[in-house]
Amino acid sequence: MKVNQAEFVISAVGPSQYPGGALPEIALAGRSNVGKSSLINRLINRRNLARTSSKPGKTQQLNYYRINQDLYFVDLPGYGYAKVSKTERAKWGKFIEQYLLKREFLRLVLHVIDLRHPPSKDDIAMHEWLMYHKVPVCLVLTKADKVPRGKWAKHTKIIKEELQADPAVPVILFSSETGHGKDELWSVIERYAGLAAAADGGQKEAADASGSAAAGDTGEETAADDGGADAPADRHHAANRAPGGARGASAGTEETASADGRAPQQS
Ligand SMILES: Nc1nc2c(ncn2[C@@H]2O[C@H](COP(=O)(O)OP(=O)(O)O)[C@@H](O)[C@H]2O)c(=O)[nH]1
């Protein structure tokens, strides 16, 4: 992806502030301080567009960044921030859930996890929740520069095992420090955003024009039954989401699911 333009759009505190314009949205989820903002900055080659390490207590805003006229990155508030009250945590859960379950332009969640450590309880809960609701996910294991290369495979294996990650979920090792994984991550993002073979304002190399991956046919898993047999079946692809309608049928299930399975809670 050639980033010609990247700009901060809004810190949205509710759906009425989400931007219009119907661009695909790529959300970033992860623990506070795991490196979500740094990852955005690295992807767009800007030192400090996404604010790093700012106000971790802000539990209820989604920071939108527009990339060209192609997509939005949506930096979700991090979980696992210790100094947040129970009430705030509950609000965080509701807020994020609303966005992840209802936002029709959401195409992919980059679930950012620290490669250095086994996943936290919150990481595991978040991943389970995303799988249960069949939200398309890419695992991004970041801070790879802090782990010797010889240990990358072992750390990756442990994280995937503890998350019980479906083999179909893309996993990318990343470093905001060195840029490792950047191209690979962009190609996943483009694919999920439906930009893979799309017009690119003439920037794209002509050689690619014949169109490789069909947008949306991304190999994301459909076998996510580990979340329970009654997981709503219509959510396996964000693009297929019937906003409102189809999910009515399983509303009862969902209510129960989100009451119990409000995984993105902090411990
Ligand atoms: N060495 C290294 N440090 C990183 C990396 N990503 C983020 N950091 C650092 O981790 C801290 C938290 O990063 P930030 O992007 O603010 O995390 P966020 O809370 O998830 O948005 C900052 O001090 C970053 O410089 C990385 O890939 N490598």
Ligand SMILES: [Mg+2]
């Ligand atoms: Mg941040």
